[in-house]
Amino acid sequence: MSSTIDYDKLRADAADEVERELAGINDPFQRRAHAEELRDQAYMELASLKSERDQLVAAVALYEPAENVHKLLGITYNQMKRIASAAVGPLKDIHTPPPWPKDRAKAAQKAGIPHPDGLLDQAVTLAVRYEEAEARRNAALTHLEAAHEAVRTAGGRVRVAAVERPDFDEIRRKATEEIRAEFATLAAGPEERLRLAAEAVDQAEEEKAALLPERDEALNSLAFYTTARAVYDSAGISRQGMKRVQQRALGLSRDANLPTRPDQPEAARAAGVPFLKEAAEELPQIAAAYEAAEARHTAAVEIRDAAIMVLIAEPYGWGYTRIAEFIDRDVSVVHRVVNPR
Template sequence: MTIDYDQLREKAKDEVDSELADVQDPFERRAAAEGIRDRAYGDLTALKEKRKRLIASAALYEYTPQLHERFGIKRLQMKRLAMDALHGLVDREDTINPPGWPADRVKAARRARIAHPRNVVVLAEEITGRYEYAEARHVAALAHLEAAQEAVRLAGGRIRVPAPVRPDFDTVREQARDKVLKEYAKSSFDSEELLRAAAETVDRAEEDAEDLLVERDAALNSLGFYTTATGLYYSAGISREGVIRAQRRALGLSRTAKLPPRAEQPAVARAAGVAFIKDAVIRLPKIAIAYEAAEARRLAAIEIRDAAVRTLHAAPYAWPRSRLSEVIGRDHKIVDRIVAPDETS
């Protein structure tokens, strides 16, 4: 039976919360959280390599389109682990020509002498469950540790910080978009190669953006709730309302709820588990730049991918929508909207 990773992570977090619930003194709480963190990190270190080998083996010997879901990861992450096993580390910056799946996965795995244990999918899933459990305990301990340290530092008030940098996001987006378009313009791909490369670029940029969004909002909320910084939307590349939406999410408020008064926000944020990030004033602009660049790359690659989809769907190729959907790794509804927007409008 497939593991419910969200439930497993929640269980691990609840256990850590329970272990630390009665430790009220911030210094004792910090020491207890450090102990949990260190034990969880030791477990992660012990499991990491074996997890990677088993997932790579499962992906190469027993691949199915939804296999990554058995391990609670994204399809592209599973592919990276497999490519790492075959070729060494994959460069995340290689947006134009990333390594693709070998034509014969099993043959390539055997050539690379990658082991194929019996019941490898089950074994990979079991060790991934242990890994995710340890990681969730590690993350939960870090949250308690940061809260304890921040409680000692802030004593209920706000830290004075300089105004964060305000990047030129229009230029950031334009340069990132132009880079992708120029790389593809000078490529020598045929239509099928172009489609596969563009789809891969979309996936990579989308994954990067998702990860960066979490980091950006964490830095944004740390500054907004715990420091004297104002006008954060200039540094985050979003609107005033975008900042408020991020703060509502962090506090678990509804979309229409008002934020608590500014004087009460540090205490409310601590109670909601919002992390204090020491160098957020430096991190926010840098993360926001990376996020906006990833989004611009994603949108540019989508244009190229969609054009390739339309080309391969038309004569003389006449690829069926099902094949196009499989190649780009997206639901058939996406392909439908690309090739026949009038039918789906």
């Protein structure tokens, strides 16, 4: 019997057994729990077998040494030598066991190691059980690692690396300084200044209008479908701002609660929120461009409003309607500039 054991196949079959047990479990939490159970069962079996298995291995090595006998036990020669050396005396170095005793049987008898009938067959039988348990444990550990990841991505989330977080304060500062510097060196009268400032406001608004849907789509894709956390930091908005973006995407009112994180992917799919494969790379770029446009818009509005105040006063004396038509805005905009609350 002992010469027919194919330990590689034995280990593969034991691993396949674990594979079959876990294959039908789709729920990630149940899968992890069962993988932990299989791991613990294998650990307990290994613990219960190890002492007797090691004693039998040592007995074979000391009482019935033979060429390649370690292969019959499913272990390497050095493993067998370490086990046998530990059985007859403490090891100074587990990686380099001492030479074999001159009289192995005598050393075994002195250490109180029994020599039962049918020793080799007993040792092989226990070695088979031990190797099977070890293979089941290793397979369970492998599946457990994947199960932990599945739990972390429960609900259909895709794993992504940490998303870049641009320095939005610096982006806004530079954009503001650029437009202020442009108008600071502008050699033009108040009418031309107002025209150029109004154009800058319109251009910034057009950029924002084009970028905002792209930013929100990328943000929602990351927030609903991936493992990314705190993506509002990569979008240049607050946590509450991100919540409002998500509420709009799901068609929820401002005071409604978002679905729980595990339920969000399904809710987003039902609402038609698209998954964007490149969202993690694109969001920081889109958000940076949007925040720069927002900063330029704010700065341009300030310059435009200052020009309005100049033109509405003497000696120019432009009326509200004339200014509104000039900047292509409703007259109420001019009223708010001239008469702020």
